[in-house]
Amino acid sequence: MTIGYKWHFGAAVAAAIVSSILFLLIPRLLGDGVDTALLAFQEEGVVRSEIQRDLIGIALLIIFVSTLRGTFGFLQMYLGETLGQRVASRMRMVYFEKLQSLSFSFHDGVHTGQLMSRGLSDVEGVRAFVQSGMVQVFRVIIMIVAAAILMSFLDWQLALVSLSFVPFLVLRSAMMRLRLRILWKKIQDALGDLSTTMEENLSGVRVVRAFSAQRYEEEKFDVGAREVIELRMDAAKIQASGGTAMSFAFLVAWGIVLWFGGEKVIRDELTVGELAQFFAYLAILQFPVRMIPMLVNSVARAAGAGGRLYEVLDIDPAIADGPDSKPLNITDSVVRFEDVSFSYHGVSALEHISFEARPDHTIGIVGAPGSGKSSIAHLLPRFYDADSGHVTIDGVDLKDATTRSVRAAVGLIQQDPFLFDGTIKDNIRYGDMEASDEKVIEAARIAQVHDFIDQLPEKYDSSIGERGTGLSGGQRQRVAIARTILTGPPVLIFDDSTSSVDAGTDARIRIELARVSEGRTTIIIAHRLSSLMHAQEILVLDAGRIVERGTHDELLALNGRYSELWALQQKQATEIEE
Template sequence: MFKLKLKDRHKHLLLLVKENKFRLFLAMVCMLVIAVASAATAFLVKPVLDDIFFNKDAQMLIIIPIAVILVYFLRGLGSYGQAYLMNYVGEGIIRNLRNDLYDHIQDLPLAFFHKEKTGVLMSRITNDVNIIKGMVSTAVTGSLKDCFTIVGLTFVIFYRDWKMALFAIVILPLAFYPVVEFGRRVRRVSTGCQESMGRLNSFLHETFAGNKIVKAFGMESYEKKRFSDRTLELFKLEMKVVIARSLSSPIMEFLGGIGIAFIIWYGGSKVIEGTSTAGTFFSFMAAVLMLYEPIKKLSGLNNAIQQGLAASDRVFDIIETESDIKEPENPVQIMRKPHRVTFEDVFFKYDDVMVLKEINLHVEAGEILAIIGMSGGGKTSLVNLIPRFYDVDRGVIRIDGTDIRDASISSLRDQIAIVTQEPILFNDTIRNNIAYGNRNATNEEIIKAAKAAYAYDFVQDFPGKFDTNIGELGGRLSGGEKQRICIARSLLKDAPILILDEATSALDAEAESLVQRALKNLMKGRTTFVIAHRLSTIDYANRIVVIVNGKIVEEGNQEELFAQQGEFYKLYQMQYSNSQDKEFQPE
């Protein structure tokens, strides 16, 4: 009746259900109680009418009300028990699924996060998983209870008048056909709804996170209009779901009405003939009317399943995405010590376009290598290859002779500290931000790192000192201060390889000088890759490479490159032609 194809992904869901066998069993007992109590209610209509009202039996007048109270009490108890147990199972499954999803997303490579919008991913974990919950709780909770109840009531109608019961059974599938048809439509449209919701989320994320730019460019009304267009799109889709969903009920009710009209005509004529009693007729009627609720719910079940399957497809699409940055079978553990890093004939592309070509680099342990070049040249891509955020397309990168693809990813990344242009801190205390990735750090170590990063003094001015939450500070932290906390974090990690990707580019000259001093402390004794836009920031480099369009075009120290009058010289000319005050003096 329901299009339930058990793909592997749905088996995964069922496995989660199976873990709760005992609770499910108890819940089923509760459902049986509900079903028997419901059937008993319809069953009792006959003695009420025939024994009390027609035969005026005084004893029954006591017994039946007591029986009614008992039946309703048991039914209430059963309802509570099954609702509690089934929701416990449902919520638990959803929690597991959310955790699985989050764990999996965390393990996906950086490329995945560049492709997928944050808002869409958030919508997968919040919205879609919620819809699956709807499916699991309605499907498992509702359907079993309703099936049991239907069986109980069907028993009553057959017991009271089997001929009339047969007729009712014939009508049922007819009433179901439109329901199945509408279910299909609901699934289709609700997929559209969820996709639209995901887009809405990522839109919100962008315009709230980037609100400063929205305001600065006076784009508020433009964004309001765009948002309103998106909510309109969602509105239209939601309304389609509403139409499909709300049409299925009245159609069923109408078909049910036809059936009831017939039962009244047929059953009534038998009572008039004297071959049946009013009690039998009304008991039958009561059971048929009571059948309506569970059947209607079962039809809603189809919709819930269709929506849930659509949502679970989206969730499992992510769960089944495999990371192409794989841990080798026999990973080499890289030990903590100064490292030599070599690029041998490395090529790299994102999609089709090669962004790095023929890269050959030998960086000795403890050497500071500066990488410069115009924006878009491939500098960030080059350093992203070292921690295996991406894998090379051709060639090899080695650390002390070991191909990094043969190393355990965690031991590889353990060797590397990164400071980027955008200082990323988490909404946690300053202490925890500095100790990020190094939770066992002692207070002394944290303070030492903060001092070396020139962050200690300003942290001391905060109300909670190192226990101040980053969130509490709001906009109070300047770019330079954030960057110095990031540097403290890297100092504490104490990794032998250091990557500085335009760490000072976003700062003004004053903030930069402090950050520069902090960086100088950080670089000491480490194999360092420093990407810099401003030539003034590469004074301590032992060697400089210039990258143009993904190729290393020049290599040497400042004096040599300056004398060559090539790319480096051009960059220098561009930067200093307008500022007389900054004399460039090669050593």
Template sequence: MSETNTKSGNVVDFNILKRLFTFVKPYIGKFYFLIFLTVFLGVLAPARPYLIQLTVDNHIATGDMHGLINMIILMVALLIFQAIVQYSHTYLSGWLGQNVIKDIRIKLYDHLINLKLKFFDKTPIGRLVTRNVSDIETLSEVFSQGLAAMIGDLLQLVFILGIMFWTDWKLTLVCLSTLPLLLISTYVFKEKVKVAFNRVRNAVANLNSFVQEHITGMNIVQIFNSEESEYEKFKEINREHKRANLRSVLYYAVYYPVAEVIQAMGIGLLIWYGARGVMHEGVTLGVIIAFIIYIQMFFRPIRMIADRFNTLQMGIVSSDRIFKLLDNQDHIPNDGTYSTDNLTGDVSFKDVWFAYNDEEYVLKGISFDVKAGETVALVGATGAGKSSIINLLSRFYDINKGSICVDGRDIHDYELSALRNNIGVVLQDVFLFSDSVANNITLGDTSISRAKIEEAAALVGAKRFIKKLPDGFDFNVMERGSTLSVGQRQLISFVRAMVYDPKIIVLDEATSSVDTETEEMIQEAIEKLMKDRTAIVIAHRLSTIQKADKIIVLDKGEIKEQGTHEELLALNGYYTQLHKMQYKEVV
């Protein structure tokens, strides 16, 4: 079943509404004032027609000009007062809605950034973006156009009916004789529009997904000369989007004229029956005029209530999706309290077992030690488990069995952010945000000075090319660093790791995507950086790790060999085969 249909066929879920309104508590005073304004508007609604009735019967009919002027002044004052109250109600409901969705969006984003990477491995990014943007934006309509407006409409109906029955119950029943027709047509319209809205949302989701995916992969589209075929696919998706919207427009185009005809029938019956009453002196002209206005005021909320209800239902669906995401507790536990201020950098893996899906182990009984200041290299074929080891060290994932210790203490005992601050990571796939070079290095940490940034950049050798950029360290690298070369992006990510002065450095294929000149520059910087620091290096190029204190050879999640470059070559085993294959020495 499509997500967009979740709960869409159900009545309003008051449990979700109750939970949604927990976010209103910080603004409870303004919420109560909004309710007061809603009730007050409901009371004010029938006041103007009633004053018109009194004006016609008591002043116009009797020729009382002085009384007529007084009533006109009173009605103008009432109109101004009602406009002020309506403005206050509309603004306050919008203000409340925007503040609530601001709080929900912050809470949801804070929740997302603390979830395990395993969650993001399994969840499409587009779905998470929809939750944080579109679904939350829908909630604002629940406050500004949904629930508060529905309550106001219902109260207005109650007060109008009350004063109509109090004025003339027979005339009221005549006016309401067409109400069943309007209720039936409103129900049919509500159901049809609900289905149409679901189709529109599906069409929008398909359109967004197609555009996002194909803009991201535009180079593939052009490389394989697929512009024409992809254009035809887009036209068909766009046509479906148009058809879905036109279907909803059709229902509106049919419903509103039907509602107008039903309202006109009610007014016609009123005039027919009221005229007879006037002629027999049972009904006054002022009552008929007032009832005509009452009918217009009564039928308008009923026409609108279908839209209000659909808005409320869409808000309930969005709320349900958001709360399901907030209820996901798949996050890394952060129960550790130990500080890392005096970390030396000893790392120890003891019989570590790990599986991404809790079924197939990608690491099996991994055990090794790295002394502070040592450099250890991990080598092996793709899928051997090298990247998994560094992911576990930083607690991006938690192990299934065994233990990982830093300075002899289990990493679970460390406060999570403190642990990660002491592990500098340079990944193979460099991600840069659409921001300045400096902010991509510090990631918004204002405690890092510009001098420290430039010092780290100079150490790596990146300062030279950064200074040549149009705005230097303030140059905007654009989305994913598209304005920089692969090597330049790699150097910036290296500076990013350096600037935090970590005790442990992890290099995951750090030089695999750069040219020889840039690689030599990085290798020179690495030698300076590794001094008095623990380093764990992952590399396919064996030439970059021959000086490592220890090389660990992995295969299918198991350690096959350990030793220095010379010791492993002497074994004539896995490492020797890797070395021969890389240097094309296999006969």
């Protein structure tokens, strides 16, 4: 994914290399300074002004190199970070587009939270890797290798003694980082549980009160909070022991250098300035050595995150337009199911369903939950594909048409509609952002929700909170109805979409709809039989099969399931007449 960013990457790495080399020059310069002064002091007959000139030269060089190093350090950081952000932005977009294109059967099987954590934290993991991992790794390697070489040039024995601990330390802390990774995951989970407990305690406050369960809830909270503390403590211990061991080892190295190095100075095998260089190198080395375990962690995280992202990105959308797909040309809007069978995640949902719905014609569908009603509703906008048989509109199989045109032709209103954060107006014109205010109001009027909206302080500009919680179930259903009829689809499916709307309003919606939409084909799925009793044909579904079909009167005469259902719903009404 970074191929498009070759230059950017190259520049970042170059900056990292230059800044590392410059960084390593500084101890050298400091040592030179010390030696210049000391040697002059020890020798007789030196010219003071010459030494001063030398020192000023070294000093200026130090300032120059420091500033240059700072500048390249900045460049490296900036380029690395922007590179990481570029890659991450691109990944976010690709991921987003992929999610939008994946079909319902994908989304049904995945929890929102999982898709979110892929889109947020996994992308973030990849970003962190690109930024720090890929760029920093050069810097770390160069600094460690170069410092080791430079130190060996000064005195290989001393270098060996003082650096011998580094590999062990690195290995140990890298392993610790990996252990910490696992622990942090646990902490995150525990925190998640704790916040779920908390959130449910608050949202379910009425239940808590009703059962006087405050103490019970406190205990629940207590257990969760304690667990988090202990886990955090474990993590803190690992972190503390890792970090402190590192600085301990470095200080011991200083001690060794002072001791043995000093011995060498006494024996005139090393100058004081070179000893000073050793100290300075050790000081500088701390940084890249500390970086290694972080890099290991970053690679581990990115490998996992990248894998999870590609799991999603590599899925072929089950429903996509083929090269021969043509836009649907609606002439009569005749909907036909021809011997359609459909299974959902391996479980048969529909078997041999055939029916036809014509313009100005309403099909009613009833059945127990799980009998396959919603499957019919979902096959029509081609959210899924049938296993066998044909679903056609005006004689064209949906599989041969572009999905865009199919969905423009079919309006499906679901029982539990999702409303977006935003104003009511934006929600209603979701399918057509160009729609005029008049069109929005007209749709709301038909859906019998205009009067309600009109009495809100901000009317159509009232914002509805997350998932439209500010509205009652019935109001949300009606906003969803307005949203769908705004686009004027020739085929309309109500999937139990007025279940929370009272019977009177339900009837008014239907009357209004009939008034404005001549030639529309309608399919109504409902529990409330009064919603569909006037349909030209009613299908009674059971376990994915049509068990009864006919008009309301025909079905009553059949004395089967429909009439049983009718009796059940009428029982309450008839009680009155007793």
